[in-house]
Amino acid sequence: MKEKLQNYRRDFHKFPESGWTEFRTTAIVAQLLMDWNYEVLLGRDAIDESYVMGRPEESVIQKHIQRAIEQGADEEIIKKMEGYSGVVAILDTGRTGPTTAFRFDIDANDVEESTNESHRPSSEGFRSVNPDVMHACGHDGHTAIGLGTAEFIANNRNDLKGKIILIFQPAEEGVRGARAIAEKGHLDQVDYFVAGHLGFNLDSGYFSPKASGFLATTKLDVTFRGKSAHAGAEPEAGKNALLAAATAAINLHAISPHSHGSTRLNVGQLTAGTGRNVIPELAVIKLETRGETTELNEYMLDKAYKVLNGAAVMYDVEMDVKKVGEAGTAECDEELVTILTEIAKGIPEFDNIVEDHKLGGSEDASVLMAKVQEHGGKAAYVFLGSKIAAGHHNSKFDFDETVLERGYKVFTHTVKKLNGV
Numbered sequence: 001m002k003e004k005l006q007n008y009r010r011d012f013h014k015f016p017e018s019g020w021t022e023f024r025t026t027a028i029v030a031q032l033l034m035d036w037n038y039e040v041l042l043g044r045d046a047i048d049e050s051y052v053m054g055r056p057e058e059s060v061i062q063k064h065i066q067r068a069i070e071q072g073a074d075e076e077i078i079k080k081m082e083g084y085s086g087v088v089a090i091l092d093t094g095r096t097g098p099t100t101a102f103r104f105d106i107d108a109n110d111v112e113e114s115t116n117e118s119h120r121p122s123s124e125g126f127r128s129v130n131p132d133v134m135h136a137c138g139h140d141g142h143t144a145i146g147l148g149t150a151e152f153i154a155n156n157r158n159d160l161k162g163k164i165i166l167i168f169q170p171a172e173e174g175v176r177g178a179r180a181i182a183e184k185g186h187l188d189q190v191d192y193f194v195a196g197h198l199g200f201n202l203d204s205g206y207f208s209p210k211a212s213g214f215l216a217t218t219k220l221d222v223t224f225r226g227k228s229a230h231a232g233a234e235p236e237a238g239k240n241a242l243l244a245a246a247t248a249a250i251n252l253h254a255i256s257p258h259s260h261g262s263t264r265l266n267v268g269q270l271t272a273g274t275g276r277n278v279i280p281e282l283a284v285i286k287l288e289t290r291g292e293t294t295e296l297n298e299y300m301l302d303k304a305y306k307v308l309n310g311a312a313v314m315y316d317v318e319m320d321v322k323k324v325g326e327a328g329t330a331e332c333d334e335e336l337v338t339i340l341t342e343i344a345k346g347i348p349e350f351d352n353i354v355e356d357h358k359l360g361g362s363e364d365a366s367v368l369m370a371k372v373q374e375h376g377g378k379a380a381y382v383f384l385g386s387k388i389a390a391g392h393h394n395s396k397f398d399f400d401e402t403v404l405e406r407g408y409k410v411f412t413h414t415v416k417k418l419n420g421v
């Protein structure tokens with residue numbers, strides 16, 4: 001298994017795909033799950049397309065489907081995806097018992113991977129072959145752990161009861177993918193749900209059964225549409241979209257903090273205009289809001305809309321706001337945290353168990369967790385410690401591959417504990 005996990009990881013690492021374009025990854029995962037006799041859901045059977053956020057335009061999707069096929073994806077499986085990546089796999093043992101779901105995210109980052117010889121994927125021949133995309137967050141490891149876990153479950157189905165659902169989720173980066181999975185209803189009958197992440201400031205040998213400090217977040221793309229005009233001859237005929245966007249950007253950052261807890265806002269990108277002597281017709285800003293609670297994020301979002309509208313009115317331009325990502329806060333259920341703590345204590349490779357570890361960022365597993373909890377199920381998010389070569393999302397990111405085996409043990413022991421006969 002150790003070798004298998006490493007091979008999976010290195011293969012996914014070499015052929016990374018960013019959010020909503022994980023066609024090769026999906027095809028490989030789906031093929032294996034079919035071989036192991038899972039019920040495999042793809043495309044619109046896996047996701048509710050009306051909740052898909054931040055998916056690239058159709059021409060980009062088609063290009064990536066083509067690349068996936070060139071890089072070995074099965075064409076029949078690709079067809080079943082109907083342009084949507086991600087897999088939901090179900091194994092029903094036929095015996096009465098709980099329904100347990102695990103989530104593994106499969107997407108990569110928009111990062112050009114380092115070619116430096118000190119970077120192991122480079123020196124050992126599994127550096128990304130795809131330009132401007134890299135597994136810089138460790139989701140290649142998550143996918144590998146998910147496949148190892150899937151094989152274990154299939155091989156031990158006669159010793160298990162209840163139902164097991166494995167979610168290989170697209171587009172976690174930018175918190176775009178979970179909502180479409182959650183709204184399809186896969187989690188409505190789930191009793192136990194576990195997701196997790198490797199690395200995240202915990203060294204190899206560390207484990208935390210409980211993540212806290214999830215920030216609720218919303219990602220917006222805002223387009224201001226004005227009117228171009230000759231900047232010398234008749235500037236008054238123009239409507240300046242650049243100034244609207246710039247005014248919005250500055251005033252968005254002036255939203256007051258809130259006394260109930262921490263909030264964040266960032267305008268990360270502003271593109272506008274076409275030339276020096278033209279009143280700018282078009283401007284686009286990409287921004288995000290965050291909050292320690294869902295309410296605090298909503299406060300930021302509400303204020304942000306007011307600023308955006310105000311800026312559009314000031315410059316008499318049209319505005320279009322697109323929500324391209326969304327996640328809530330999340331609370332792990334103590335009952336499941338206790339079970340996971342006991343499991344980790346039984347795994348000798350863990351010499352340090354951290355009771356509670358702060359994420360300090362956003363994760364759309366929170367959307368799945370909330371869905372499970374809404375229906376009375378228990379959810380938890382764990383951290384699998386791993387030494388990392390550079391920070392998450394850095395071009396030299398790499399992790400200690402022994403974490404793959406530790407992750408495999410956590411998930412398989414959890415299955416045995418919750419679904420063992």
Ligand SMILES: [Zn+2]
Nearest residue numbers: 137173392393
């Ligand atoms: Zn990430």
Ligand SMILES: [Zn+2]
Nearest residue numbers: 137138139197
């Ligand atoms: Zn990640």
